[in-house]
Amino acid sequence: TRTAAVIPAAGRGVRLGPGAPKALRALNGTPMLVHAVRAMARSRAVSLVVVVAPPDGAAEVRILLDDSALPETTEVRVVPGGETRQESVRLGLAALPEDIGVVLVHDAARPLVPVETVDAVAAAVRDGAPAVVPALPLADTVKEVRPREGGEPELVVGTPERAVLRAVQTPQGFDRGALVEAHEKVALQGEGATDDAGMVERLGVPVVVVPGHEEAFKVTRPLDLVLAEAVLARRRA
Numbered sequence: 001t002r003t004a005a006v007i008p009a010a011g012r013g014v015r016l017g018p019g020a021p022k023a024l025r026a027l028n029g030t031p032m033l034v035h036a037v038r039a040m041a042r043s044r045a046v047s048l049v050v051v052v053a054p055p056d057g058a059a060e061v062r063i064l065l066d067d068s069a070l071p072e073t074t075e076v077r078v079v080p081g082g083e084t085r086q087e088s089v090r091l092g093l094a095a096l097p098e099d100i101g102v103v104l105v106h107d108a109a110r111p112l113v114p115v116e117t118v119d120a121v122a123a124a125v126r127d128g129a130p131a132v133v134p135a136l137p138l139a140d141t142v143k144e145v146r147p148r149e150g151g152e153p154e155l156v157v158g159t160p161e162r163a164v165l166r167a168v169q170t171p172q173g174f175d176r177g178a179l180v181e182a183h184e185k186v187a188l189q190g191e192g193a194t195d196d197a198g199m200v201e202r203l204g205v206p207v208v209v210v211p212g213h214e215e216a217f218k219v220t221r222p223l224d225l226v227l228a229e230a231v232l233a234r235r236r237a
């Protein structure tokens with residue numbers, strides 16, 4: 001069976017400041033999404049990439065990718081996304097052909113993930129793990145807080161032990177059946193799931209951790225754009 005990558009790229013990216021949808025913002029002149037598609041296509045495990053575009057931007061994204069000189073060995077499909085990340089991923093899964101058995105879900109907002117990380121995730125799924133996440137230890141201590149009424153500062157309610165916490169990245173890899181089942185059965189409120197493994201966990205499926213990579217960081221705030229361009233400049237040097 002083949003491996004596909006689904007790239008949710010339908011987010012507006014409000015935390016990055018005003019402007020185009022986040023995935024279409026440029027890093028060193030090339031949209032983040034194009035970097036992300038290339039990062040997936042660089043893995044020999046990946047033969048299909050499904051890009052989930054902003055709902056009103058699928059045609060624009062199709063043209064952008066057609067003009068981006070991507071490797072011809074990788075097929076790229078574009079589908080319109082939804083209101084939440086979870087909905088966007090579900091729409092991407094619906095566009096997969098029958099012969100795809102392994103699915104990598106990768107944020108467009110992590111344009112610089114190295115191929116070694118992509119390969120490691122794909123290999124772990126192919127070796128039998130139903131769900132795999134790349135993750136790194138935390139530098140910061142994390143607190144759980146409780147918001148308070150009337151503009152009072154929030155209160156700390158707990159400090160989980162840092163040594164057992166991990167920051168998880170993408171691509172997250174899945175046995176296709178497990179991920180599709182999670183999307184059919186797991187209903188979440190509000191923002192929905194912030195990652196895909198979280199949904200599969202709720203089915204009781206074990207999720208395996210492989211080492212993440214510093215360069216797989218998520219471009220979320222303006223400073224992340226500065227860091228991403230510095231990483232690209234260092235790669236070219």
Ligand code: C5P
Binds near residue numbers: 012109
């Ligand atoms: O908002 P956040 O940074 O968690 O988004 C992670 C990824 O999910 C981004 O690549 C974003 O484009 C995507 N997303 C999406 N559809 C949404 C919201 C986010 O595809 N409705």
